[in-house]
Amino acid sequence: MNREEFNAYCGEKVATSHVVQWGNSDVWKVGGKVFAICGWAEERDAFTFKVTPLAFEVLGDQPGIRPAPYLASRGMKWLQHYDTPGLSDAELKTHLDVSYDLVAAGLSKKKRIELGIPEPKTS
Template identity: 55%
Template structure:
């Protein structure tokens, strides 16, 4: 996946915004909270995303992925794919979509509703 493809995919998800920060990284946010990072400090293309605790335990020692520098060392469950040895682009997109969902669930219910996120049919207006 190229950074252009990464940006196009992340931009297709609901209520996202994009900024360049941290030395030129492509940072994607949902409701002002980071859910994906393209690049960072490595010369090679890398993609960083939030995962569940179970996914973190499964992925952290696979080829081509690692606990995300800085984030994982602070106890956060973030993974970085730095090559396609284990996660192909289709799998990466699934994890990016799930990261978006995990992060959006951390927003207040009011904020989620305002952004049109995580709404299910039949929810009453509380």
């Protein structure tokens, strides 16, 4: 996935907004809260997203994936796909979906209704 594809995919989600900040990073938000970031890599695009505690433990040590700089060091469960082999495009999209769902679920029910966000998925 490249930056253009990342932006197109994130932009398809309900009630999202896009800003460029933090050194030319593409930052995607739902309800004003960040769910995905593209940037922060020296030679290539890096994709940062929120994950469940289990995914953080399982994926955090895989080649091409690391705890997200700045965010994970503050105790947040965020990962960054920054190099190969990392994640396939399909896997990355799945993690972006989960990140969106996790962040949207943290919004109040009133805010979700106001923004037209479906009820959070339950497991």
